[in-house]
Amino acid sequence: MGDQKILGSSSNFSHDKDVSDEHIKQDLGDDLEEPTGSAAKQDLGNINLMSLNDNKAGMTGLDKDKINRIIQAASKGSKFYSKQQENQTRIDGQIAGLQERMLRLTPTQLLSAQHEADLYIQNLLDNIDLTRTLVHVDMDMFYAAVEMRDNPTLRNKPMAVGGMGMLSTSNYAARKFGVRAAMPGFIGKKLCPELVIVPVNMQKYAAVSQVVREVFREYDENFAPMSLDEAYMDITEYLELHGSNSWDVVQEMRSKIEERTQLTASAGIASNTFLAKVCSDINKPNGQYVLPANHADILEFVNKLPIRKASGIGNVQEQLLKSLGVNTCGDLYLKRGEIKLLFSQLSFENYMQISQGIGGTRLEPREDRLRKSMSNETTFKETSDRNILIGLCEDLSNELAEEMKREEIFGQAVTIKIKSHDFYTKTKVRQLTAPTNEADIIYSCARQLLVSLLESAELQQQQPLVLRLMGVRMSDLKNKNEIKSKQSSISSFFNQIKPVAAEVQDISRTKENEIVKDEESCLNLKEEKLYECPICLEYIDGLEKLNIHVDTCCSNSSYQTEFLDGVDAEPCKDKFKLEDKSAESREISVDNHQHGTIPHSVTAHENYQIISSENHSLSDISILKSNEMNVNSLESENDSAIIDVRQQPLEYVCPVCFSARFKEESGLNTHIDECLNKTEINHLLEEEEGGKKRKLEAKQREDGLKKPRLKNNKIENYFKRS
Ligand code: DCP
Ligand code: MG
Numbered sequence: 187m188g189d190q191k192i193l194g195s196s197s198n199f200s201h202d203k204d205v206s207d208e209h210i211k212q213d214l215g216d217d218l219e220e221p222t223g224s225a226a227k228q229d230l231g232n233i234n235l236m237s238l239n240d241n242k243a244g245m246t247g248l249d250k251d252k253i254n255r256i257i258q259a260a261s262k263g264s265k266f267y268s269k270q271q272e273n274q275t276r277i278d279g280q281i282a283g284l285q286e287r288m289l290r291l292t293p294t295q296l297l298s299a300q301h302e303a304d305l306y307i308q309n310l311l312d313n314i315d316l317t318r319t320l321v322h323v324d325m326d327m328f329y330a331a332v333e334m335r336d337n338p339t340l341r342n343k344p345m346a347v348g349g350m351g352m353l354s355t356s357n358y359a360a361r362k363f364g365v366r367a368a369m370p371g372f373i374g375k376k377l378c379p380e381l382v383i384v385p386v387n388m389q390k391y392a393a394v395s396q397v398v399r400e401v402f403r404e405y406d407e408n409f410a411p412m413s414l415d416e417a418y419m420d421i422t423e424y425l426e427l428h429g430s431n432s433w434d435v436v437q438e439m440r441s442k443i444e445e446r447t448q449l450t451a452s453a454g455i456a457s458n459t460f461l462a463k464v465c466s467d468i469n470k471p472n473g474q475y476v477l478p479a480n481h482a483d484i485l486e487f488v489n490k491l492p493i494r495k496a497s498g499i500g501n502v503q504e505q506l507l508k509s510l511g512v513n514t515c516g517d518l519y520l521k522r523g524e525i526k527l528l529f530s531q532l533s534f535e536n537y538m539q540i541s542q543g544i545g546g547t548r549l550e551p552r553e554d555r556l557r558k559s560m561s562n563e564t565t566f567k568e569t570s571d572r573n574i575l576i577g578l579c580e581d582l583s584n585e586l587a588e589e590m591k592r593e594e595i596f597g598q599a600v601t602i603k604i605k606s607h608d609f610y611t612k613t614k615v616r617q618l619t620a621p622t623n624e625a626d627i628i629y630s631c632a633r634q635l636l637v638s639l640l641e642s643a644e645l646q647q648q649q650p651l652v653l654r655l656m657g658v659r660m661s662d663l664k665n666k667n668e669i670k671s672k673q674s675s676i677s678s679f680f681n682q683i684k685p686v687a688a689e690v691q692d693i694s695r696t697k698e699n700e701i702v703k704d705e706e707s708c709l710n711l712k713e714e715k716l717y718e719c720p721i722c723l724e725y726i727d728g729l730e731k732l733n734i735h736v737d738t739c740c741s742n743s744s745y746q747t748e749f750l751d752g753v754d755a756e757p758c759k760d761k762f763k764l765e766d767k768s769a770e771s772r773e774i775s776v777d778n779h780q781h782g783t784i785p786h787s788v789t790a791h792e793n794y795q796i797i798s799s800e801n802h803s804l805s806d807i808s809i810l811k812s813n814e815m816n817v818n819s820l821e822s823e824n825d826s827a828i829i830d831v832r833q834q835p836l837e838y839v840c841p842v843c844f845s846a847r848f849k850e851e852s853g854l855n856t857h858i859d860e861c862l863n864k865t866e867i868n869h870l871l872e873e874e875e876g877g878k879k880r881k882l883e884a885k886q887r888e889d890g891l892k893k894p895r896l897k898n899n900k901i902e903n904y905f906k907r908s
Contacts (some may be wrong), residue, residue: 233258233274234505236267239368241494243326243452243470244361253364253377260376269609277502281509287528288510296523303522307538315457315547316479319422319432321405322462323439323453325398325415326471329391330357331449333384345382346374354386358471391415394447401442405435410549416466418459420549436474460545461487464495484543489516496540515540560595561603562586563657568607570650572640579636580629582658587625590660596621596669597660600628602635605655606643613659614639621664632658 237254240246261267325331329347334340334357344360346353350371360366363378371383395414402409406419421435428435432455443451450472454465457479468475477487492514493499493507507513510528512521518541526534539545562582569575579602590597601615614635622628636656643651 233267233270235270235274235277235501236261237501238364239366239494239501240364241492242361242366243467244358245364245366248362248364250364256364256376257369257373260373265609277505281506284506284528285509288524291524291527295527299526300523303526303534303538306535307519307522307542310539310542310544311481314481314542314544316481317422318420318457318547319425319455319479320457320459320462320547320549321419321421321432321436321439321453321455322459322466323402323417323419323436323443323451324466324470325443326450326452327355327357328415328449329355329386330384332390332394333387335448336390337384340382340384343382344378344380345384346371347384347386349383349385350375353383356381394449397446398443398451401439401446404442405439406549408549408552410555418462418549433474433476436476440472440474457484458543458545458547459549460497460540461543463497464491467495481543488541488543489514489519491515493518493540498536499540515543557595557663559601559659559661559663560586560590560593560597561601561657561659562589563603563655565655566653568652568654570652572650575636575640575653575656576633578656579633579658582656583629583632584625586658586660587623587628590623594666596623596664596666597628598622598662598664599660600631600635601657601659601661602632602639603655603657603659604636604639604651604653607652607654611655612639612643615661617662621662621669623660628658628660 236258238245238248238250238257240248240250258267261270330345333347334345340357342359344357344363344365346356346360346365348354348371353365353367353369353371353374355367356365356374360374360378360381363374363381365374365377365381374381374383391414395411398415399409399411399417402411402417402419405421405424409417409419411417421432425432425435436453436455440451440453443449452466452470452472453474454462454468455474455476456462456465457477461477461484465475465477477483493512494504496515499507507518510521510524512518512525518525518537522538522541525537529537562585564578564582566578598618598621599615600618601613603611603613605611616631616635618627618631640651
C-alpha cells in the first residue's frame with residue numbers, strides 16, 4: 187500500500203481549485219499571442235463545437251473562456267478549424283430553426299403536448315424498478331495513474347498519456363490547466379508548457395484491467411465491462427446473500443482493487459445504470475457516492491444535474507437544448523411540452539426518461555454481448571480513379587474477411603463508407619440474407635455499393651467523385667454458434683449477392699477529435715479506438731499509430747513554425763484497421779441497453795424461403811423474397827440524421843443464373859429446376875474437380891458485378907456433392 191499513499195496524498199488529486207487568468211497566462215508561453223476583449227473573441231469565431239468539455243472530474247472551476255480562446259487560437263488556420271466552423275454554422279442554423287419553431291407554438295398546442303408528456307411520464311413512473319442495486323466503477327485517470335505508479339518522477343508533475351497528436355488522458359494536475367483526453371497534445375502543451383507527455387502502453391493497461399475485472403467478478407459474475415477501466419455490476423444478489431450494505435461492499439471492492447493494482451477507483455451506487463454512472467464521477471478520485479433508491483431523492487438529484495452529465499448528451503444536443511432554455515435534467519421536464527413538439531418521439535422519450543432519472547436496471551447477459559460491427563478503413567491520396575478505388579475496396583474486404591475468420595465472426599450487413607476530398611462522408615448499407623465472412627461475398631456486395639455511390643454522386647455533380655477515405659464494415663454480427671451449417675451453403679452464397687436490397691444513405695459528420703469508446707472492446711481486450719488526426723483530419727486507429735502519423739504529418743508541414751497552419755493531408759496515407767462499435771455505431775445500430783445512449787437503430791426484416799433441392803447436388807437454397815429496412819435516427823452529437831430509406835419492389839431473383847427475375851414464387855421454382863440442369867453449375871463443379879481454377883476465376887471476373895469471385899478452395903463450401 188506504499189504506492190497508494192503516494193497516489194492518495196498527491197496534490198494531483200486536488201482537482202477543484204480555480205485556475206486564475208494569470209495562472210494560465212503565465213503558462214501560455216510567449217509564442218502564442220493571446221487575443222483579448224470581445225473583438226478578439228469575435229475574430230476567433232467562438233466555435234461552440236470546439237469549446238472545452240469540462241465535464242470531467244478535476245475540471246471544475248476552470249476559466250473556460252480563456253482556455254477556449256487558447257484552443258481556438260492554437261487551431262486557427264487548420265482544416266480542423268475550418269471544418270468545425272462549417273459544422274458550427276450548420277448547428278447555428280439548426281438552432282435558429284428550432285427557436286423559430288418554438289416561437290410559433292401556440293399555448294393550446296403546448297398544453298396538449300404537456301398533457302401527452304405527463305401521460306408518458308406517469309407510465310414510466312408506474313413501471314419504475316427501484317429494487318436493484320447497480321454499481322458503476324471507474325478507475326481514476328486510468329492510463330495516467332498506471333504510468334505514475336510505474337514512474338515515481340511523474341507523480342508530482344502535470345502529465346498526460348498520448349502524444350503530440352492526441353491525448354488519451356491527463357492527470358489531475360494537468361486537468362487544472364484544461365488539459366484532457368481527446369485533446370491534441372500540442373494544444374495541451376500550449377495550455378501547460380511543462381506538461382509531460384508519456385506514450386501509450388496498451389499492454390500494460392490491459393494487464394491491469396484483467397486484475398480489476400477479477401475483483402468485479404467476485405461481486406457479480408455477469409458484470410458488464412464498458413472499457414478497460416470501467417464496468418457496471420448488479421450487486422443485488424450479492425447483498426442478499428451476504429446480508430451487507432452496498433456502501434461497505436463497494437468500499438471493500440475498491441480497497442481490493444487498490445491492494446492488487448496500487449491504483450484507485452471511484453464508484454457510484456444507485457438503482458439504475460444511468461444514475462450509477464453519474465454518481466461514480468461525483469467523488470472522483472478515490473471516492474464513492476450512493477444515491478438512495480427512492481423517487482423523491484432521485485428527482486432532487488436529477489433536477490439539478492447539468493444535461494451534459496447524462497450520457498449520450500454531447501456538445502450538439504447540449505447546444506440545441508440550451509437554446510430552448512434547458513440547462514439541467516430538471517429543465518427537460520419543465521420544457522416537456524416544447525420537447526414533445528420539437529423533437530422526434532425517440533428523443534422525447536429519451537429526454538423524459540433522463541428527466542425522471544430512469545435508466546437500465548438489468549445488465550445484458552454476458553453471452554448476448556457481441557460486438558456490433560467490424561470494419562476496415564483506409565485513407566489514401568485523393569483519387570477519383572475507379573480502378574484504384576475498386577482495388578482498394580477489394581483489399582479492404584479481403585482483410586476484413588480474414589479478421590472475421592480469425593475471430594470466427596459472421597456478419598449479415600455490409601456497409602461501404604466513403605469520404606470525399608471535401609470531407610463529406612457517405613455510407614450505404616445492404617442487408618444480406620445470411621451471415622457470412624467470405625471475402626468474395628463481402629467484396630462483391632461492397633463493390634456494388636461503392637459503384638452505386640460513385641455513380642449517383644457523379645450524376646449529381648456531373649463529375650467523378652474524388653475520394654480520400656474508404657471503409658468496409660460488416661454489422662449484424664453473429665458468432666459461430668449462431669451460424670447453422672446450412673447457412674454457409676450455396677444458398678447464402680448465392681443470395682448474398684442479390685442486386686435487390688434495401689439501401690440507406692447516410693450523410694454523416696463525425697465529431698472531431700473525439701476518441702470513440704469501443705464498448706465491446708471489453709470482450710476481447712482489443713482497445714483500438716478511432717482517432718482523428720488534428721492536422722489533416724484522417725482517422726487513425728490506435729493512439730500509438732496516430733502519434734506516429736501526426737509526427738509525419740507535422741514534419742511534412744509548416745507545423746514546426748506555426749502549428750496547424752495550412753497543413754495538407756498528403757502525408758496521411760496509412761492504412762488502418764479498426765474494430766468497432768465505435769464511430770460507426772454512432773451512425774447506425776446502437777442498442778446497447780444503456781440509458782442515455784443516442785437511440786439510433788437500424789432494423790432489417792427479411793422474409794426468405796429455404797428450398798431443399800438435394801437431387802441437384804445442392805443442400806439448400808435460400809431465396810431473397812423481400813428485404814426491407816426501417817431506419818430510425820435522431821440527430822446526435824456528431825451525426826446528422828440518416829436521410830433516405832428506399833424500398834425496393836418485391837422480386838425473386840434466381841440464385842443460379844442471377845438474370846431471371848420473377849414476381850411469383852411458383853415461376854421461380856420452375857425456373858430453378860431448369861436452370862440447375864443447365865451447364866453452368868456443372869461447369870463450375872467440373873472445373874473445381876478438374877482443378878481448372880484459373881478458368882473459373884477468369885469467368886467470375888468476366889461476370890463482374892453479377893457474380894462474386896470465389897476463392898478456389900472455397901467452392902466446396904457452397905456445393906455439397908450428393
Ligand atoms: N481514454 C482514451 N480516450 C478518451 C477517453 C479515455 O483513450 N477520449 C482512455 C484513457 C483513460 C481511459 O480510457 O485513462 C479511461 O477513461 P476515463 O474516461 O475513465 O478517464 P480517466 O480514467 O483517465 O479519468 P477519470 O479519473 O476521469 O475517470
Ligand atoms: Mg476512469
